[in-house]
Amino acid sequence: MKSPGHIQVDDELLAKYLSGEASPEEAMAVDDWADASGSNRALFDQAMKLWEQTSPGNTWQLPDKLAVLAAIRKTQKPVKIVSVNRGRWSAAAAVLLLLTAAGFYGLLHKTVAPPAPLWVTRQADKAELHDTLPDHSLVSLNNSAAIKYVSGFAGNTRTVYLTGNGSFDVTSDPGKPFIVNAGDIAIKVLGTVFKVQQDSSAITVAVTSGAVNMYRNSSNLTVKAGETGIYDRHLQQFRMAVADSIAQHGKSFNFTNASLKSIAAELEKAYGITVVFKNKRLETCTMSSAFDNKSIEFIFEVISITLNVQYRIEKDTVYISGSGCN
Incomplete structure (x- = not known):
């Protein structure tokens, strides 16, 4: 018999469980009953063996549930009745439902990480x-x-x-x-x-x-x-930055297609500096530019960018180097 709100485990329920016809609540009741004691587990295992022995020999055909039920009743003592609270199943089902819903929501709203920058x-x-x-x-x-x-x-x-x-x-x-x-x-x-x-x-x-x-x-x-x-x-x-000794202002220049050698000569006179070419071929490079009240650093910076050369100022000497002109 079943008491209100509980499930009773008996021979018939075991047969339904083994045949796969038990409901989720009934299956949980059988599992709880089998785990409740060593004797219950032994009875469950014997019932499982009977289920396997009753198989007609064809792997695709399931054993007959009624035959298994008869065998259980013939060879075993009556199965001790155990009850499981339906509330426990309802709580477990609710948790499972929430976890499933959360997983499904996460799958739908999964944030795709942006690719790493190259x-x-x-x-x-x-x-x-x-x-x-x-x-x-x-x-x-x-x-x-x-x-x-x-x-x-x-x-x-x-x-x-x-x-x-x-x-x-x-x-x-x-x-x-x-x-x-x-x-x-x-x-x-x-x-x-x-x-x-x-x-x-x-x-x-x-x-x-x-x-x-x-x-x-x-x-x-x-x-x-x-x-x-x-x-x-x-x-x-x-x-x-504060202008140094050779960063003087007040000079104006207008170079038109002038060679770097001639430009250097004028800058030497105007600023009292010495220009040293580490590569003599750079002396023939030409450029056009105008400078009005610019520092010597500014002028050589423009020369460096325009003609693709490098310069270095050490005290009153400017060293110009590079492999060639643009």
């Missing part, structure tokens, strides 16, 4: 490296310098990570700012030509044309054409 790295080895970026901006990297950026400049900015020293000629795109991350600071531009130099004490940005904004956290410094901004690593402060 990084491009360019590094100058023993010689200066000249490269064109995805937006057609130009970059020149000094020996051992390197840049890294996301392929195609994906995103709202054109962000470049610079290690070492390099020069940039940036293509203007007001809707997508160009940002160079150099050491402790960032340099934001829209379209300009500038050079970045880094060492253990400072980060220097010399602007040839246009303007840039050097910034770190809430501190920033705007550097315009002909100016040089400096970030002091130790003080963690920005400042404008």
Whole structure:
């Protein structure tokens, strides 16, 4: 007999269980009964053996449930009745339903992780490296310098990570700012030509044309054409560079298709400097440009970018090197 809210396990229910006709509640009741004691487990195992022995020999045909029931009643003592609370089954079913629903919801609303960005790295080895970026901006990297950026400049900015020293000629795109991350600071531009130099004490940005904004956290410094901004690593402060002994102003030049040798000669007279060509073939390179009240660093920076040469200033001497002209 069944008591209200409970399921009784008897011979008939065992036969239904073995034949696969038991309901989920009934199957749970049988499982609980079998686990309740060693004697119950022994009776269950014997019933299972009878089920297997009653098989007609064809693997595709199930044993007869009534025959198994008769065998159980003939060979076994009456099965001890056990009851299982329907509330337990209802709670388990509710938990299973919630887990299934949660899994299905998660499958429908699964967030697809965006693909990892593809990084491009360019590094100058023993010689200066000249490269064109995805937006057609130009970059020149000094020996051992390197840049890294996301392929195609994906995103709202054109962000470049610079290690070492390099020069940039940036293509203007007001809707997508160009940002160079150099050491402790960032340099934001829209379209300009500038050079970045880094060492253990400072980060220097010399602007040839246009303007840039050097910034770190809430501190920033705007550097315009002909100016040089400096970030002091130790003080963690920005400042404008002070003109040195050969960075004199008040000179005007207008070179038209002039050779680099003749340009150097005029600059030597005007500034009292000495220009040394490490590669004599560079003396025949020609360019046209006008300079009005510009520092000697500014002038040689323009020469460097225009003719694809390198320069180094040591006291009153300027050394020019490179493999050839553009």
